[in-house]
Amino acid sequence: MSASDVVKRANWLELFFDLVFVFAVAKATHVLVHTHGGHVSAGQYGTFMLIMIPLWWAWVGHTLFATRFDTEDTVQRLLTLTQMLAAVFLAAFVNPDFDPNYHGFLFSYLTIRALSVVMYIRAAALRDDAKPIAIRLGGGFTIGICITATSLFFEPPWRYVVVYIGITIEVIAPLLARDVLKKFPVNSHHLPERVGLLTIILLGESVVALAAQLGEIAWTPMTVPTAVIGFIAVSASWWVYFDAHDRRIMGHALGTGQRLIYGHLGIYASLSVISTVIRFAIGGDIGLVDHWIMTAVGLSGFIGSMLFIHGPALLSAWPCRTAYAVMIIATMALPFLRSF
Numbered sequence: 143m144s145a146s147d148v149v150k151r152a153n154w155l156e157l158f159f160d161l162v163f164v165f166a167v168a169k170a171t172h173v174l175v176h177t178h179g180g181h182v183s184a185g186q187y188g189t190f191m192l193i194m195i196p197l198w199w200a201w202v203g204h205t206l207f208a209t210r211f212d213t214e215d216t217v218q219r220l221l222t223l224t225q226m227l228a229a230v231f232l233a234a235f236v237n238p239d240f241d242p243n244y245h246g247f248l249f250s251y252l253t254i255r256a257l258s259v260v261m262y263i264r265a266a267a268l269r270d271d272a273k274p275i276a277i278r279l280g281g282g283f284t285i286g287i288c289i290t291a292t293s294l295f296f297e298p299p300w301r302y303v304v305v306y307i308g309i310t311i312e313v314i315a316p317l318l319a320r321d322v323l324k325k326f327p328v329n330s331h332h333l334p335e336r337v338g339l340l341t342i343i344l345l346g347e348s349v350v351a352l353a354a355q356l357g358e359i360a361w362t363p364m365t366v367p368t369a370v371i372g373f374i375a376v377s378a379s380w381w382v383y384f385d386a387h388d389r390r391i392m393g394h395a396l397g398t399g400q401r402l403i404y405g406h407l408g409i410y411a412s413l414s415v416i417s418t419v420i421r422f423a424i425g426g427d428i429g430l431v432d433h434w435i436m437t438a439v440g441l442s443g444f445i446g447s448m449l450f451i452h453g454p455a456l457l458s459a460w461p462c463r464t465a466y467a468v469m470i471i472a473t474m475a476l477p478f479l480r481s482f
Contacts (some may be wrong), residue, residue, distance in 0.1 A: 163201045174186055208337065209329045333399050356369055
């Protein structure tokens with residue numbers, strides 16, 4: 143039995159780790175909630191993604207390390223807890239008006255990523271088979287981190303160009319190291335469980351947002367039907383995602399796991415957008431056209447990401463096809479219900 147076939151489960155610290163990042167994602171999602179005269183601008187979608195990408199990558203960095211090399215010893219726990227503390231500050235600096243919070247966000251992100259490099263260096267010291275991976279990934283990450291740090295010397299908008307050059311280098315570093323990573327595949331149970339756990343927490347956040355919105359508005363005759371349809375949309379999303387996850391991902395050989403990891407950037411971002419669609423359907427200041435656009439963005443992002451991860455075989459089972467149809471119809475009905 144290879145290391146990738148061992149049934150390794152997420153530990154309690156990793157679940158604790160997820161909760162910090164879900165809060166950060168929830169704050170990023172609020173970028174889309176702040177409308178201007180009922181309008182959500184293209185710039186807001188851009189800002190949302192510019193915040194989501196480093197949040198996603200900071201979470202991915204620890205997850206990919208943990209699925210291969212996490213020892214769960216005292217030193218590793220302390221390094222992870224320190225990353226979590228930096229993530230708390232990272233979340234605190236997430237704001238629609240990003241420029242005044244930039245330096246705090248940057249230092250928090252750099253701390254998380256630098257600690258990931260330290261983890262790889264430590265893994266290489268403890269395990270000979272970790273050295274090739276630590277050298278390739280640690281080197282690529284370090285170059286990206288250094289470039290990102292130099293954004294301090296630039297003013298907007300150039301500072302953001304420099305930041306994302308650095309992050310891009312980090313993101314492509316594993317792609318350039320596939321030859322090494324293939325020799326040490328990701329765990330076929332642990333990685334799917336990790337991405338699935340974060341997904342289900344984000345789905346739960348959609349339900350929380352729905353319930354919270356119900357408590358903040360004056361109910362109309364359409365409030366209950368809209369809430370029901372919103373819950374159906376979330377439930378169908380859960381069905382679609384986890385039906386495919388269990389059938390096609392969990393326990394299957396994943397190689398480097400890159401399709402799963404990179405595809406989940408779209409999953410997490412689109413679920414956040416769909417959550418906002420539901421929030422606005424219950425009660426919110428958004429124009430009908432903007433609501434339709436947001437619905438299209440959320441649905442296309444989710445479906446496109448699922449197809450990227452699973453391919454056309456995703457729709458081979460009729461329960462999944464039915465759940466997809468329900469999810470699409472229910473989500474698209476939400477802006478329509480607002481017109482009554």
